[in-house]
Amino acid sequence: MGNPLLDVEDARERLEAWRANASRRAADTQAASAGLRALRVAATDASGGVEVTVDSTGAMADVRLSARVQRMSLEQTQQAIMGAYRNARVTLAEAAAEVVRETVGTDSATGRALLAGFRTADTEDEEGRY
Template sequence: MNDTILDPDGARERLAAWKGRIDKLAADTQAMSARLQEVRVTVQDPAGLAVVTIDSTGALVDLRLTDRVQRTTPDAVAKVIMETLGAARSELAERSQEIIADTVGVASPVGQAIVQNMAPQQHGGQAPERSGDDDDGFDVQSMLRR
């Protein structure tokens, strides 16, 4: 039989190390969540027709039109608004990636799960299915839903 399995001191050390990793992950995840929720992005189109502001989920929270829209067809204004909204969502994705990289890391299982789940919110689609299990054997997805 393997003596390291039955070694109480070794088991305590492994458990303490695992708890330390979980505590750090929880703290990093909370910091990331707080920073992500604060993000707002404002983008103006190059022609100066519209300024859009979106929140951390990619939802439009403000739209300002300049007097230039009076000299532009409604279809062109709609196109500009949609393109500017897309540019804002792209900037939101970049900022979100930076925040994730700074806190939990984009290569970590938690970071990857969050990136996958954020993309559909920012682009209006559904999240792809993912197992959410990492190497430590806990379900990242269920932890993030709490």
């Protein structure tokens, strides 16, 4: 039979390792959450005539139009705004993935859950930028 004192010490060491791991994961999750909330990214459309900024929720926070827009039709301008917006959402998803990769890891359950909110049809598009 094993030494009961060694068994108790082994159990204490395992408990302390578990606590340290749980504390590290909690700190990493908080860092990921704070990093994601702080995200704000901008992207342009393919022509460079429109720049859209989105906040961490993917909501449009700003739109900037260059002089090129004056030479565009209304329909082209609308398409440029939507293209820049979609590109900004793709850029946001990429930035979110980087934050998660550096904190909790993209392969962890926490990382996958955090990134789920950043996936949209825009980020899944095989063609990339608009």
